[in-house]
Amino acid sequence: MSSISASASEFINAPTTAPTAAPTEEVFSPHTSPHIASEAVPSQPLPSPQTPLTPAITTQHSKLWRPKQVLVTPDAYEEAWGQQIIARVQALGIPVTRLSQNRITGLKGKTEQETYAKAKNTMAIVNAPVGQLKLTPIPPSADWQFHLAHGCPAHCQYCYLAGSLSGAPVVKVYANLPTILENLANYEKENQHTTYEVSCYTDPLGIEHLTGSLAACIRYFGTRKSAQLRWVTKFDSVDSLLDLPHQGHTRCRISVNADPVSRTLEGGTATVEQRLQGVRKLALQGYPIGLVVAPIMAIANWQTHYETLFNQVSQALNFECDLTFELITHRFTPKSKEVLQSWYPKSPLDLEEANRSQKRNKFGGVKYVYPKDTMAALKEFIQSQIDARFPNAEILYWT
Ligand code: SF4
Numbered sequence: 092m093s094s095i096s097a098s099a100s101e102f103i104n105a106p107t108t109a110p111t112a113a114p115t116e117e118v119f120s121p122h123t124s125p126h127i128a129s130e131a132v133p134s135q136p137l138p139s140p141q142t143p144l145t146p147a148i149t150t151q152h153s154k155l156w157r158p159k160q161v162l163v164t165p166d167a168y169e170e171a172w173g174q175q176i177i178a179r180v181q182a183l184g185i186p187v188t189r190l191s192q193n194r195i196t197g198l199k200g201k202t203e204q205e206t207y208a209k210a211k212n213t214m215a216i217v218n219a220p221v222g223q224l225k226l227t228p229i230p231p232s233a234d235w236q237f238h239l240a241h242g243c244p245a246h247c248q249y250c251y252l253a254g255s256l257s258g259a260p261v262v263k264v265y266a267n268l269p270t271i272l273e274n275l276a277n278y279e280k281e282n283q284h285t286t287y288e289v290s291c292y293t294d295p296l297g298i299e300h301l302t303g304s305l306a307a308c309i310r311y312f313g314t315r316k317s318a319q320l321r322w323v324t325k326f327d328s329v330d331s332l333l334d335l336p337h338q339g340h341t342r343c344r345i346s347v348n349a350d351p352v353s354r355t356l357e358g359g360t361a362t363v364e365q366r367l368q369g370v371r372k373l374a375l376q377g378y379p380i381g382l383v384v385a386p387i388m389a390i391a392n393w394q395t396h397y398e399t400l401f402n403q404v405s406q407a408l409n410f411e412c413d414l415t416f417e418l419i420t421h422r423f424t425p426k427s428k429e430v431l432q433s434w435y436p437k438s439p440l441d442l443e444e445a446n447r448s449q450k451r452n453k454f455g456g457v458k459y460v461y462p463k464d465t466m467a468a469l470k471e472f473i474q475s476q477i478d479a480r481f482p483n484a485e486i487l488y489w490t
Pocket of ligand 1: 244245246249250251293294325360
């Protein structure tokens with residue numbers, strides 16, 4: 092374990108791009124499950140910013156999430172980073188309530204759906220629990236995971252968080268970010284690349300206009316010699332990240348899917364086209380980028396829909412860049428099914444156990460995945476689509 096070479100607060104205190112315009116209205120929308128240990132920190136010349144789109148595409152930004160209320164705990168209120176978040180939120184005209192205790196209460200509705208709606212319209216500024224400073228591995232996505240928030244403003248009807256987070260789905264953002272970042276160096280090893288995933292419990296870009304925390308992470312990783320940050324999003328507001336001193340130490344990924352899946356099941360997110368334009372801008376600024384195709388679903392005519400998706404991707408990324416793919420098929424657990432069906436009772440999402448194979452983890456937990464033949468057909472088709480268009484891109488994993 093290496094010692095900290097500089098205080099994380101230096102990166103935290105660097106000027107952040109404050110929101111300049113109030114978001115227009117609320118939007119509705121992990122990611123990553125799966126990583127690649129020891130991915131080399133890339134370094135490559137900037138692609139030409141003149142690279143034209145063919146054909147030219149003009150895509151508007153998606154709407155930014157605007158919570159109806161922001162709650163702040165007493166401990167978070169004492170943190171300088173907490174105050175910075177409060178200032179951002181107040182600049183957007185969103186009411187902030189200082190709580191008298193460090194617990195978030197008052198979000199329970201009469202029904203599950205009422206609780207869901209109330210929680211999804213609330214952002215809480217809290218300190219990350221001390222236990223989160225003990226990092227856990229997140230294979231195959233990264234060596235370690237850490238968190239800048241817990242909960243997501245989007246409304247994906249297959250959301251992986253449904254099975255892994257407890258309580259009402261309020262978006263809790265962390266005020267003790269300097270402590271969180273300072274702790275990361277303890278997990279670096281001399282002369283070895285270490286990767287860190289920050290999108291396991293949230294969509295960091297979906298809340299960036301309210302927190303500035305992702306930019307602080309990118310700045311911090313820009314100062315580390317052998318550590319790489321990885322994050323993934325279904326949003327597109329990347330402008331505040333473009334000029335950061337990232338030094339190629341952050342891989343920015345977008346999650347993409349076939350149009351029927353994205354349009355029907357990913358409420359409150361940016362469209363796939365908007366996400367592609369966002370990641371294109373990041374690549375043109377020299378960031379390593381990635382596409383997480385997830386969750387891959389064997390919907391009707393899936394071959395046609397995924398082929399269309401990859402055509403869209405090649406149009407947006409029509410230049411050489413440091414590009415990786417992560418391929419994750421749809422799966423669910425008994426618990427995630429129960430939670431998702433209470434949140435989205437009318438969802439067309441196929442959660443029928445009879446259509447799936449059971450897979451057990453080492454603790455005996457069950458998940459439902461596509462049967463072997465379906466899985467093999469999906470894998471072969473999608474990998475061939477990528478190989479044909481992006482021969483230099485690396486497929487990090489299929490799961
Ligand atoms: S973007 Fe969608 S899948 Fe990802 S955490 Fe948010 S709601 Fe869940």
